[in-house]
Amino acid sequence: MIYPFKLRSFLANRIKSILGLKGDIKAPDVDTFCKRYCEFMKDQVILTDNNPLEIIGHQLGDFRHYPLNCNKLSHCYDIRQMMDTAFNIFNLTGIELDVQLRYDGVICVMHDELPEQTAPIAEPYTSNNTLEGALLHLFEQETFQDKTMYIEIKCSHHSRLNDKEKKTINSLSTLIHNLANSNKTQKCHLKKQVKFISFNLSALNYLNTCSAHFPLDTIYIAVTDTWLLQLLHLLPGRFMESYGLFNGTMMNKLVTNTTLTGIWFDPLGIKNFAQKFNRINEEREKHTPPLPPLDIGISTYKLSWDNFKKRFTNQGNRQLQNVSGLIVNIDTKRNR
Secondary structure (H helix, E strand, C coil): CCCHHHHHHHHHHHHHHHHCCCCCEEHHHHHHHHHHHHHHHCCCEEEHHHCCCEEEEHHHHCCCCCCCCHHHCCCCCCHHHHHHHHHHHCCCCEEEEEEEECCCCCEEECCCCCCCCCCCCHHHHHHHCEHHHHHHHHHHCHHHCCCEEEEEECCCCCCCCCHHHHHHHHHHHHHHHHHHHHCHHHHHHHHHHEEEEECCHHHHHHHHHHCCCCCCEEEEEECECCHHHHHHHCCCCCCCCCCCECCHHHHHHHHHCCCCCEEEECCCCCCCHHHHHHHHHHHHHHCCCCCCCCEEEEECCCCCHHHHHHHHHCCCCCCEEEEEEEEECEECCCCC
């Protein structure tokens, strides 16, 4: 029997493949993928301080097995084991994960919101997969010392945060504060290895306000400036809830933001991206006082390899500057 949600997923993936909107990479091909993209990007972008491109695994580098909904878990995932695979097997330099607030104030690794009433399997999962546990695993493993964790704060697109979103960020700030004050080693790890990302700029600003005692690296995710996606963004409900509009107003906010350290974007959604992001960093340099340039991260998985190349070669003579990394989707499904 084919369940409706499986059929929808199958059809969506087929349509994406036909239109060239699917850039997932198969697990055995990660090294080949990295070499191919990094070689191509050498002539297309200017890297941050001439550092090597960081390769960041979206959803812990394993979207097939990533925990999306606590009431739909097939088994009790082990986030630490997924981190081990991402770093030791796939040789990724960074991972992205999402966090949600549990009913008792504990921050857990989960994509969707955690309701108070959960399925039986959710309790052992949230107990074993707290953000604190994932951070300590990152800090304690000797082979992870040069790895980075990108923590996504899940919020609606609204500029005014609701009470639960503020509570989540307050709990996140408290956790960081406690870890930083526990010992100097953990404080150094937090500063070097942990960054925070969100589609909602207000969430990042609020996090930095809560954590003024310990400045954090925060990265805004810019989604689209195309009229169709902007129109969809205005629809009510959850359809485009997490999407942020990348328009002139947002560009001006990024120019003057004093705490932001980076931007992630998807070449599918932003037109003339080299011109726009270069302009933001040029204007930041002219700001009084001058602000440091924002590091640029590029999402790869919504475009096929050929369409990804076209997006960059269509930028004319402009080279996107201050690029720090690529965000990838790794498909670990076997027997395809």
